[in-house]
Amino acid sequence: MKNVIKVENLSKSYGDIKAVKDVSFSVHEGEIFGVIGPNGAGKTTTLEMLEGIIKPDKGNVNVLGLIPCQSLRELNKRIGVQFQATSIQKKMKVKEALALFSSFYKQENQKDYLVELLGLEDKMEVKFDDLSGGWKQRLTLALATLHRPEILFLDEPSMGLDPHARREMWSLIRLLREQGCTVVLTTHYMEEAEKLCDRVAMIYSGELKALNSPRDLLNEVAAHYLTFESDGLGYEQLIGLPGVIRVEIEEGVYKVYSDNQQKTAYHIFSSCESKGLSLSNFRFETGSLDDLFVHYLEKEKIV
Amino acid sequence: MNAVIQLAGLETKMFFRDRLSTFWTFLFPVTMIWLFGSMFVGETMNGQTFAEMFVPSWIGVNIVTTSFFTLGTVLTGYRETGVLRRYQSTPLQPWKILAAHAFQGTVIFGISAVLLMVFGMMMYDLRLPEFIGSTLLVLLISILAFFPFALFLTSLAKNTQTAAAISTLFLNLMLFLSGATFPLEMMPTVLQYVAKVLPLYYVIQLMRGTWTEAPITEYGFEAGVLIGIAVVSTILASRFFRWSDK
Known part of the structure; x- marks a missing residue:
């Protein structure tokens, strides 16, 4: 199995607080990989080091053969990112956001396909601020996948979604995997990890506690x-x-x-x-x- | 290149989407001229009429308000709400974002400058600039000096409130000490020296000068100062560009 991400002894501190401590793992091509743990466990910090927007203090990160924080621009052409707490301009309409983000990439985009897949046709004229939480998540997911990224990073993709919208989000993510996209996501919903992820890395207090498929993790007697x-x-x-x-x-x-x-x-x-x-x-x-x-x-x- | 054009167009369009802020942005300078007009009209200072003194200088003031309030504060807000952070994970380079906002600022400034001039011509018999090419060149240099200057200063702020505070401080300092509102001759000598430290002073000298007196070539020193500010603040603004506060 080919690894698209390889992380070795990754550490990051903010002042005295050690956000991530000596974490190592690999992500296989074409899988949905979950980073799970409670709020403040170091999930987002880990993810952002993979995306190259945070520089690790120690350890090695290799994503698609690149060192993220050194070749960020090259990497950004090949990955897609959905952040937890970012927004686009409040007054920007859905169709404008899609056109704008398409213009960032030279490669052919799958805008029309995504609009249809995500059911965004009726929302094209709506401003971002006027969208409900679920539609905002759909749009930011579309913006992250416009350029057919090889790896898609999703930070808490179903945060704030109602159970129905969450299930829809899961099937969308599964569909993206079927198209060959590797997905790395964080979540603190254990149900999401169990039902969606092929493998999960469980972290808290910045340390990797377990790494396996959800099924194998549950086969450990500890939870029985x-x-x-x-x-x-x-x-x-x-x-x-x-x-x-x-x-x-x-x-x-x-x-x-x-x-x-x-x-x-x-x-x-x-x-x-x-x-x-x-x-x-x-x-x-x-x-x-x-x-x-x-x-x-x-x-x-x-x- | 397509990305810059798209972004510049969108940002400009979105500015006009907020009707209320558009209204106040354009109304403010015209109101000020009208207020000063009711005080000073008919008087001449240094051989210039009221309108020749105030309209060119308030066009200069407009560059400051646009740079701080339309550009600086908005970009700080984008930094705060994660709009810039979202761009960080795309191939979009920082200079393209800055260029798009500079374009938006120029359009907004251009409109308010024309409004002011037309208002001056209708109400106070202002004539078109004597050396119009020079005046346009002065505006270009001033924009190049002030936009990055404001972007750099406001990028030091952690949030929009602080950015607005920084902007208000600089705007008021420059308003009162650069000769835009009160003639410098009325002020103590010390303050006249302080005025020469503020970049707006040079913009106003050049604007008034090229409007009625002489072409820009006669104001080499003033133009030089502004070009210097432009170079230094462009370097600072791009060197210290931040995507987020983390």
């Missing part, structure tokens, strides 16, 4: 738990059972994290049975990236 409802079991009883790491009880719904699910399940069943307590809705859950995330954060706190 048993869940059930019961009316009599106490926390003390559960935490003492073999294999149990952590117990969460919320309004009669139990979540038991264990490093040996089968054994723990057996003991839960037998203690309920012997004490005559009710037990219902028992399930083995693989968890979500959200759970995995909480798990990592709590482990961090203990250390």
